[in-house]
Amino acid sequence: MCGIFGIFDHPEASNLTYLGLYALQHRGQESAGIVSSDGKCLHHYRQMGLVSEIFTRDTLKKLTGKSAIGHVRYSTAGSSELKNAQPFEVDYAKGGMAIAHNGNLTNASLIRSELESSGSIFQSNMDTEVIIHLIARSKEKTFAERTIRALKQVEGAYSLLFLTEKEMVAVRDPYGFRPLVLGQLKDAPVVASETCALDLIGAQFLREIEPGELLLIDRDGTQSFKPFLQTRYAQCIFEFIYFARPDSFIFNRNVYEVRKSLGVQLAKESPADVEMVVPIPDSGFPATMGYATESKIPLELGMIRNHYVGRTFIEPEQSIRHFGVKIKLNPVKGLMKGKRIVTVDDSIVRATTSRKINKMFRNAGAKEVHVRISSPPITHSCFFGIDTPKKSELIASSHSLKEIQRYIGASSLRYLSLEGLRSCMKEEADRFCYACFSGDYYLPCALET
Numbered sequence: 001m002c003g004i005f006g007i008f009d010h011p012e013a014s015n016l017t018y019l020g021l022y023a024l025q026h027r028g029q030e031s032a033g034i035v036s037s038d039g040k041c042l043h044h045y046r047q048m049g050l051v052s053e054i055f056t057r058d059t060l061k062k063l064t065g066k067s068a069i070g071h072v073r074y075s076t077a078g079s080s081e082l083k084n085a086q087p088f089e090v091d092y093a094k095g096g097m098a099i100a101h102n103g104n105l106t107n108a109s110l111i112r113s114e115l116e117s118s119g120s121i122f123q124s125n126m127d128t129e130v131i132i133h134l135i136a137r138s139k140e141k142t143f144a145e146r147t148i149r150a151l152k153q154v155e156g157a158y159s160l161l162f163l164t165e166k167e168m169v170a171v172r173d174p175y176g177f178r179p180l181v182l183g184q185l186k187d188a189p190v191v192a193s194e195t196c197a198l199d200l201i202g203a204q205f206l207r208e209i210e211p212g213e214l215l216l217i218d219r220d221g222t223q224s225f226k227p228f229l230q231t232r233y234a235q236c237i238f239e240f241i242y243f244a245r246p247d248s249f250i251f252n253r254n255v256y257e258v259r260k261s262l263g264v265q266l267a268k269e270s271p272a273d274v275e276m277v278v279p280i281p282d283s284g285f286p287a288t289m290g291y292a293t294e295s296k297i298p299l300e301l302g303m304i305r306n307h308y309v310g311r312t313f314i315e316p317e318q319s320i321r322h323f324g325v326k327i328k329l330n331p332v333k334g335l336m337k338g339k340r341i342v343t344v345d346d347s348i349v350r351a352t353t354s355r356k357i358n359k360m361f362r363n364a365g366a367k368e369v370h371v372r373i374s375s376p377p378i379t380h381s382c383f384f385g386i387d388t389p390k391k392s393e394l395i396a397s398s399h400s401l402k403e404i405q406r407y408i409g410a411s412s413l414r415y416l417s418l419e420g421l422r423s424c425m426k427e428e429a430d431r432f433c434y435a436c437f438s439g440d441y442y443l444p445c446a447l448e449t
């Protein structure tokens, strides 16, 4: 997962990009960077860590110019180290270019081997770098044409921002796996992964950049191109279930409202005879609201989160992931004693977190702990930019419902059905990717990576 942000022709470009990245911090917490353009050359700064730790007044001052793009990273391809932090910035025969990528290319290793065997030298082990090489090698006349030529050779998930000395280019892959929205701050075009970044800087939301659309933004205005063969849409349903911020509007819907509707549907499918509904903070909140409203069972904040610890799913080291659950969550003991409760969470991946949480509820005195999950069982890995573990580590890929229930120590366990999930997406249900639940990957090459 990653977040991207860009603004063109605004005197505070770098400062606004810094704020935009701040709003997108939930999409990646390993590294961040900004590249700006003063019209003659590009300036860059990128580091490991959180946006608030990386940038200072002085570093932002050095990022001069009226256009900038930025990136927050969580690694899905390539290791977690500075050489893989984005935006990448290079000088090539036609000038400078920088790229910020959210997604995952499914044929990158194949293209990379071909490029390396014909002499290309790579600086990173990121899939994104192959796009830079393909653009640099292209013989097309304009940057937009070179970008189109390059992207016609790659497959997979990409929401991209490019910056050159004179232009900014935004692209979303033809499947539309990752979100990308267009906004405007006074006369300056703004592009961001989610609308929460537009809200923070006071920009107006104009529209989503469409799957397969390329926007060329320069001093003459914004031009839209649709150069890629349109197959089918496969917008990531997990953005709604877990990743995107609930206050964002993406894929034509408000994330909070979708999450709440998943909870309503879950309560219809899998009621529980209990005294209270307890959300698992924080991404479980909206679905729990829906579950409590539909079931008419009181909602209690029975699990409190320490907000100064990162999200467990977003941290790459297994050791930290295990440690994180304990320091992050604590049940409200007085509330639990002798009670039958139902907890609502967004997903179960390895189930180690769920097991620990249920144990905490039991230790706090809960008599029965029923678990409801606002998504179907995750049985397959993601190849499109979400860091799900290998299939063998996904508990639902090899264990039955009863086995998982026993492992996590729940009184009962129910997941939202795939049909129920699709019904919440209404008439747009066919525009989404459900591959981590169904194994239907759309792209045959994904299975080979």
Ligand code: SF4
Pocket: 177, 235, 236, 237, 238, 239, 381, 382, 383, 384, 385, 386, 433, 434, 435, 436, 437
């Ligand atoms: Fe999203 Fe799952 Fe599809 Fe990956 S496989 S893009 S996580 S829905």
